[in-house]
Amino acid sequence: MTELTKHQPTTIYIKPSTGIAALNLGDLWTYRELVFFMIWRDIKVRYKQTMLGAAWAVIQPVMMMLVFTFIFGTVAKLPTDGDIPYPIFSYTALLPWGLFVGALNQASRSLTTNQNMITKIYFPRLILPLSSVLAGLVDFAIASIILIGLMFYYKVTPAWNILWTLPLFLLLAIITALGVALWLSAINVKYRDVNYVLPFLTQFWQFATPVGYSATIISQKWQLLYSLNPMAGVVNGFRWALLGVGNGPDTALWISIGISMLVLISGLFYFRSMERTFADTI
């Protein structure tokens, strides 16, 4: 009873939405604590009942680094930029790439894995893909420890400006993952085909991203097309910021940023417009 008198009840209007849905991001702010709790839940349960626990966040990229170093560095003898040793060269790319793939996979399935929440209660549905993407940052932070070790080992000293450039490239990776995941998760509600498309999509995307090789081996005439992939911008950015190789921010990066913003904004509108039927079609 006392609870009631304390805050004036808010009035909610329910009516069919028409046309392009309003983004209604204010609602997301009202539910900010739920975003926090969902991220916390994802992190808590991620490595439950595994023997190695959070060590998996390190093992995965390290194994990939060893494989890449062997195949691309030792067997295929692909060049790196500026004679950077292959392990650290590939690890600086595997770090943001792992974040991107993990976030994309989790977030694209977030609506279907939480369908009992969607069919029973109201909350801004955006919370599900958003928190899945953000929860990936913890794995990223754990895996970064190895990078620091590698940098000491190979005596690579980054420029002081990574303090602000690296977070910006990280943000670009997150925005790209969220944008694509908004599209895929909303489609997944009705068409579970997304589950089958995802492995193929991420594999294809990895080939189109300079994770195992250097972007400089792409010939000049393909560079523009190449920059349409925002993740190429992210990976090049990471290498530039951490290892001081390749190009710094240039036109290609701006194209990457433009593309990923476009995907994010269109994804937001698409998600919002499909949201109204989620509970009925899931």
Place this chain on the structure above:
Amino acid sequence: MATAISVKNLGKQYRIGASQTKFQYGMLRDVLMDTVTAPVRWAKSLTGRSRRPQLDSAQNYIWALNDVSFDLEEGRVLGIVGRNGAGKSTLLKVLSRVTEPTKGTVTVRGRVGSLLEVGTGFHPELTGRENIYLNGAVLGMKRTEIDSKFDEIVDFSEVSQFIDTPVKRYSSGMYLRLAFAVAAHLEPEILVVDEVLAVGDAEFQRKCLGKMGDVAQQGRTVLFVSHNMSAILRLTQEAIVLKKGQLIKRAPSPEAVDFYLSSGQAETGERIWQNEEVPVNAAPFKPVAIRIKDKTGKIVDTVRSTEPTTVEWEYQLDAPVTGLRVGMYLNTMRGEYVFTAFDTDDAQQYEQFGARQAGRYISCCEIPADFFNEGRYYLGVNASSFGVRRYFMDENAISFNVDIAGAPGTQWPEMRQGPIRPRLNWKIEKLD
């Protein structure tokens, strides 16, 4: 008194059975054509365009709610009654913003909480403590609010010694108690209770109803859906009756209940289930019809107390079922149970019919003469495999009248208390 809920011309349309019409000719050409055009259809539906009702044929759509309007003042308790599929749950879903209406508007003043959300967002790997916070946040509580109620919630749930154990190790009873404890402490301005969907044992349901009574006494608004007419009469002042998505009556509860029981039901002594009335998850069980017959085998709405009555339930099994029991609940119109019985209650019968092949069946029984008292009774039906799953249940499948002409004691024109009117073998002896 301010208005808590205002519903105006509310309508909700659902798509049904579209997949059944697909490939009905089964020609390879059609199948190929369909496969080829699938990406185009897919692309269209992504834009949400082909989902517009106008473009598809109207018969694929059903109005789960149609032109429903009512206002509810703050602090009132409103009962919602109606048959399965009448739109009760859809109404609650629209009010709690889970799904959007197709037309009409609702204005809700205050936070809507519901006791059918128990355990939503619970994660089996998390401990009881962690789940309280998570579930609270999912239900819209602030962290400070959960902090302040945490001890109360744990006390109420009676699982305090397991509070740091993952809930996957809980028994189902403990799990439910914890989940309910969180939902019960939400303190919404408007509480929605769907007893039809409430899980758990009788004790748990009693707790639900008790909590609902408390909430109502605190002057908050309650919407209560139930098939149990005595609960409606006891807990609500007013009720609305829904039929096929429309609001057909709003009245003080006793009047609405009488109206529902006497007019809303099939009055022919036979109830036939349409395909769309049978939930998909009932498969492989499919109810066909239930009939009330008199001693000559005629289908009747009114039976005589002095004659035996036959209840006949016809159903279809689309696959073999083991451990099946098909039975009924008999209730008075006030919602008191008279009895519950299943067709394989007899051990020998169970041996013979516990496992049944696919096919069409009739389970029928005879209720002996001199059993019923005067009045209206309703029959609920249930088909389940004990401890495995419940295939189908309709707590309000059919109702019938009992005429007591010739029954014991009818020479006195008075109401006799109690649902049964047995012909007892009285002996009178003079002792001195």
